[in-house]
Amino acid sequence: MDSGTENNQIEEPESKKQKLSNSDEKTRKTFEGAKVVSILNNKTTQKCLFLHGKFEDDKEKDAVFILERKPFDTKTEALQELLSDKTKLTSDLKNDIYSTFSALPSVQNDIKATIIYPASEKHLRKYRKQDIFVVKETKEDYNMITKPYVEQQFVDKIFNIQWVYNILDHKAEMERIIFEDQNEETGFVLLPDMKWDTKDADSFYAIALPRKRGLKSLRDLDESHVEMLKNMRSKSLAVIADKFGIKQDRLRMYFHYQPSFYHLHVHINHIELDLPGTGALRAHLLDDVIENLLMQGDYYQRKTVSMTLQDSDKLLAAFRAKENN
Ligand code: M7G
Known part of the structure; x- marks a missing residue:
């Protein structure tokens, strides 16, 4: 978190939830049931997207989803796999010795996801541009x-x-x-x-x-x-x-x-x-x-x-x- 905006004091979810420790929450395996409500902020240089969302099973509650591109895995094998026939290239530009592509790697394309749920109005404010x-x-x-x-x-x-x-x-x-x-x-x-x-x-x-x-x-x-x-x-x-x-x-x-x-x-x-x-x-x-x-x-x-x-x-x-x- 906070790749987010700065200086907002954070209210945690309502009292009943507050008594639960993180480990009491069932760990999600997918984003099943998640719906996008709006983009709170899109930090393109930091490759980080802040979304306001909901879960289908309780539309009263808000969620904040933070999706962030991870740094590259710089281990030699991972880099070699990236630079291999497993990565599909679609040409964007070719000029003399210069070419740019949209590259779709088989690995290294996972992202870091943070879920704040239920999120309070203060959380939404914190992450809104x-x-x-x-x-x-x-x-x-x-x-x-x-x-x-x-x-x-x-x-x-x-x-x-x-x-x-x-x-x-x-x-x-x-x-x-x-x-x-x-x-x-x-x-x-x-x-x-x-x-x-x-x-x-x-x-x-x-x-x-x-x-x-x-x-x-x-x-x-x-x-x-x-x-x-x-x-x-x-x-x-x-x-x-x-x-x-x-x-x-x-x-x-x-x-x-x-x-x-x-x-x-x-x-x-x-x-x-x-x-x-x-x-x-x-x-x-x-x-x-x-x-x-x-x-x-x-x-x-x-x-x-x-x-x-x-x-x-x-x-x-x-x-x-x-x-x-
Ligand atoms: P801060 O300077 O109060 O606020 O730092 P900021 O979030 O605006 O930087 C609090 C730090 O605690 C941040 O770096 C958060 O990412 C981190 N943090 C917040 N929460 C709720 C947790 C948590 O539950 N667990 C851990 N490990 N870190 C947290």
Whole structure:
């Protein structure tokens, strides 16, 4: 996911469903019963299509389907099979030494599919193409606008991070855990991000979730969390080098601000991945965060943070309402 648009807080499906862990859901074998309602976004450069859909058996509920072309399998045998008589070519253009084709390979044409079901209006909004705006959040803005907004969304059960607690409590994705440190203060769980199919180390994408609860975002971090952050950094790097052969100078480790989910988490992904959400207006490098906290313990309680918010984001409306007062 999020190849998607940025900065929308996500409401999980309604309460009954929320109690289920991922593993309680029957795993689908096909898209049987799925119907396309509309295209939410078509990111042609990222080869990623976001669809609003339904399933025939319950037309009341919405679904989001994310279909994404996978990177090529670059193992020599796979490449050789691609460049073989098994791949059917239809000529598009021929000019001197140049020819282009539409090529239909026998292999390598599977796509990554993500289903969010039932999807809430917030999910549909998150993936629908829309304009984004730059907002400069001062410490006063954070305390008077963002913090109360985020807290109210939790009270109203609009934000839901049950999926995070399912992971921390071993109720979901347990078999996917790459590494776990059980310490309640400095410990964390490292596991593949939902966006990574775990097949190809060049597309490595994991998240590190602190065991400590109540840390919503970067804004909650102070010098007392440096030990936890350093622990997450050093142990994640060691285990990723060991299990996946990826060294630290090939990895990017960062927080999002604003995040979509308000349980602090570090994104860790391969530096060659061209990802949305790694730009100056959203990504805050873990190394920089640690260094800033060491220089000034209350750095993130004081700093003005620039960020982007989507047109339909209620937080943006709250900022605009303040501007107009
Ligand atoms: P974020 O910065 O809060 O939001 O990151 P973003 O989705 O806008 O980037 C949350 C990260 O958690 C994303 O990279 C998601 O792909 C990932 N993620 C979200 N969910 C619901 C799950 C999940 O259920 N399991 C796993 N493993 N990753 C998830």
